[in-house]
Amino acid sequence: MTAAQMIATPDEAARKAKENTLLSPRFYTTDFAAMDRIDVSPIRAEWDTMMAEYEGDNNHDHFQRNEQFAKEVAEVFSQVSPELRKEFLEFLITSVTSEFSGCILYNEIQKNVTNPDIKALMRFMARDESRHAGFINSSLKDFGLGLDLGGLKRTKAYTYFKPKYIFYATYLSEKIGYARYITIFRQLEANPDKRFHPIFRWFERWCNDEFRHGESFALIMRTQPHLLRGANVLWIRFFLLAVYATMYVRDHTRPMLHEAMGLDSTEYDYKVFAITSEISKQVFPVSLDIDHPAFRAGMERLFQVQTRIDAAKARGGLVGKLQQAGWALAGAATFARLYLLPVKKHELPAQVRVAPAW
Numbered sequence: 410m411t412a413a414q415m416i417a418t419p420d421e422a423a424r425k426a427k428e429n430t431l432l433s434p435r436f437y438t439t440d441f442a443a444m445d446r447i448d449v450s451p452i453r454a455e456w457d458t459m460m461a462e463y464e465g466d467n468n469h470d471h472f473q474r475n476e477q478f479a480k481e482v483a484e485v486f487s488q489v490s491p492e493l494r495k496e497f498l499e500f501l502i503t504s505v506t507s508e509f510s511g512c513i514l515y516n517e518i519q520k521n522v523t524n525p526d527i528k529a530l531m532r533f534m535a536r537d538e539s540r541h542a543g544f545i546n547s548s549l550k551d552f553g554l555g556l557d558l559g560g561l562k563r564t565k566a567y568t569y570f571k572p573k574y575i576f577y578a579t580y581l582s583e584k585i586g587y588a589r590y591i592t593i594f595r596q597l598e599a600n601p602d603k604r605f606h607p608i609f610r611w612f613e614r615w616c617n618d619e620f621r622h623g624e625s626f627a628l629i630m631r632t633q634p635h636l637l638r639g640a641n642v643l644w645i646r647f648f649l650l651a652v653y654a655t656m657y658v659r660d661h662t663r664p665m666l667h668e669a670m671g672l673d674s675t676e677y678d679y680k681v682f683a684i685t686s687e688i689s690k691q692v693f694p695v696s697l698d699i700d701h702p703a704f705r706a707g708m709e710r711l712f713q714v715q716t717r718i719d720a721a722k723a724r725g726g727l728v729g730k731l732q733q734a735g736w737a738l739a740g741a742a743t744f745a746r747l748y749l750l751p752v753k754k755h756e757l758p759a760q761v762r763v764a765p766a767w
Contacts, residue, residue: 415495416502416554422556426561437570441518445521449628460533471611482607490665493665496663502549504545511535512539513562579622579626580689583626587620587765591765592767593672628762631692645695654708657711658711661678684767688763696753707743711740711744715740720732
C-alpha cells in the first residue's frame with residue numbers, strides 16, 4: 410500500500426467526506442412547506458408512544474468514551490494491518506458524513522416548520538444523529554483525522570429531494586443502518602477476539618436509535634397512503650434497489666473490514682438485505698427478491714463494473730475517460746435489468762410499528 414492510498418491528514422479526510430459519488434453519503438434539503446403540512450392524526454396513538462420514547466431518551470448517557478476505549482485503541486487497533494487501517498478509517502469517515510447528513514437535514518426541517526409534531530420529531534432525531542456523528546468523529550481524532558463538521562456543512566454540495574423521496578430514502582437508510590450495525594454487533598458479541606476496535610461495543614444501543622428513526626418515517630408514510638400505491642410503488646422499487654446496490658458495491662470495495670470481523674462480505678450483505686426486507690414490510694407493499702439468481706448475478710456485476718470504473722479513473726487521460734463512460738453505461742444497463750426483475754408483493758399490516766428484535 411502506497412502513502413498516496415492512505416488517508417493521513419485532516420485535509421485528506423475532509424476531501425473524502427466532501428466527495429459526491431454514487432457511493433458516497435450526500436447532504437439533502439427538501440420542501441419545508443410540504444413537511445409542515447403533514448398530519449399525523451391517523452396514527453396518533455402510535456405516534457404519541459414513539460414520541461414518549463424519544464422524550465425518555467434512554468441513550469442520553471450512552472455515547473461516552475471510557476478508559477477501556479482508549480486502552481483497546483492502543484493495544485488492539487494499533488496491531489492491525491495498514492490495509493485494514495485504511496478501510497476502517499474510510500468506514501469512519503463515511504459513517505460520520507452519513508450521520509451528520511441526517512443531523513443537518515432534520516435540524517433544517519425543525520427550524521423551518523411550525524407543525525408541533527414534525528418540529529418535535531426532527532429535533533429529537535437531529536439530537537440523536539449529532540451524538541452519533543460526534544462519537545465517531547472522536548475516534549477519527551484519535552488518528553489526527555477529525556472532521557471540521559461546521560466546515561463540512563458549509564462546503565459540501567446539497568441535493569434537493571422531494572419529501573416523498575426523503576421518506577423512501579431516509580427510511581431505508583435508517584433501517585439498513587440498523588441491520589448493518591446489529592449484524593456486526595452480534596458477530597463480535599459471539600467472537601470478541603475479532604473486535605479490533607472498541608467502537609463496535611456501542612453498536613447495539615446505537616442502532617436502536619437508527620431503528621426508531623426508521624419507525625418515524627414509516628408512520629409518516631402511513632399517514633399518506635398514496636405514497637405507498639400506484640406509480641409511487643415504482644419509486645419504492647427504485648430506492649430499495651439503489652440502497653441495496655450501493656451497500657453491496659461499497660462493502661465489496663472494503664473486503665478487509667469484514668474479513669477482520671470474521672464475516673464474508675457477500676453473506677453479510679445478504680443477511681442485512683434479508684433483515685431490511687423483513688422490516689420494510691411494515692410500510693412498503695413490495696420487497697425485492699434478493700434470492701433470485703439474476704438479482705445476485707446483477708449485484709456482482711455492479712461491483713465488477715465499479716472496479717473497472719475505478720481502474721479507468723486511475724488511468725486518467727482521454728482513454729481513461731472513455732473507459733469510465735463505457736463502464737458507467739454498462740452499470741446503468743445492469744441496474745435497469747435488476748429493476749425489471751419480479752418483486753414480492755404483500756399487504757400492509759394494520760399495526761405499523763415493529764420491534765428491533767434481530
